[in-house]
Amino acid sequence: MNPRQRRGVLFLLAAAALAVAVFVAVSSYVSQVESQVGPKITVYQVTQPVDPYSPLGASNVEAIEVPRRWAAPTAITSLRELEGRRVGFQLATGTIVTSDMLIPSTDLDPTEREIAINVDSVTGVAGRVRPGDRVDIVAVFSEVPGLPKQVRVLVRNVRIVSIGGRQTVPDDTADTAGETQDIVPVTLALKPKDSLAVTYAGAFAEEVRLVALPGDVGTNRSQEVDEYDAGDLGGKAIPEEAQ
Structure with a gap:
């Protein structure tokens, strides 16, 4: 074998070795990537x-x-x-x-209905209630014709189904146009008659408020009052004149 042939063989061996090295390097890289990414x-x-x-x-x-x-x-x-x-x-x-x-799927029993009301940081107990908690629903009536200005408990011991995310909406009660307010929708499980009462209050009451309850509330709450007005302060509760 002459020198030229020997050089050719060496070049072939070197090229083969380089090809094997490149194959091994690429295979190692692919394996590493697959191990990091996975299925x-x-x-x-x-x-x-x-x-x-x-x-x-x-x-x-x-x-x-x-x-x-x-x-x-x-x-x-x-x-x-x-x-x-x-x-x-x-x-x-x-x-x-x-x-x-995702909002949890309903777990209502046949005698319950879901209804959502909007609350803010004050009427919603500053975000301290959670799904599954029990609350009383209280309404403040001040401008409804035929009703005295009073605070009234609409429903007791209501289960909270879900609480939505905070939303910013136009403030219809503000004196200046363009003002907004933050609200949180709260979904409640109510008896059909109670759902009508809460819907009425949501439309006509000045304020609808959640009242958080302790976790061990008993069944006997007969000593609690359901209404409060000027008569309880020593004044006289006078119904608004019908319009």
């Missing part, structure tokens, strides 16, 4: 802004694949879990939907 799963993200309490479904969510290790443990992985479900706050486009965003 993928299907999750769902919203395709457009979703308003609070709007139903989710195929029209506003889409399936995407993400590495399992990057997905939240509570991420929704089935469209069936999302169909018709709602969230209590605004979702931006691209938000991945998780189970803790």
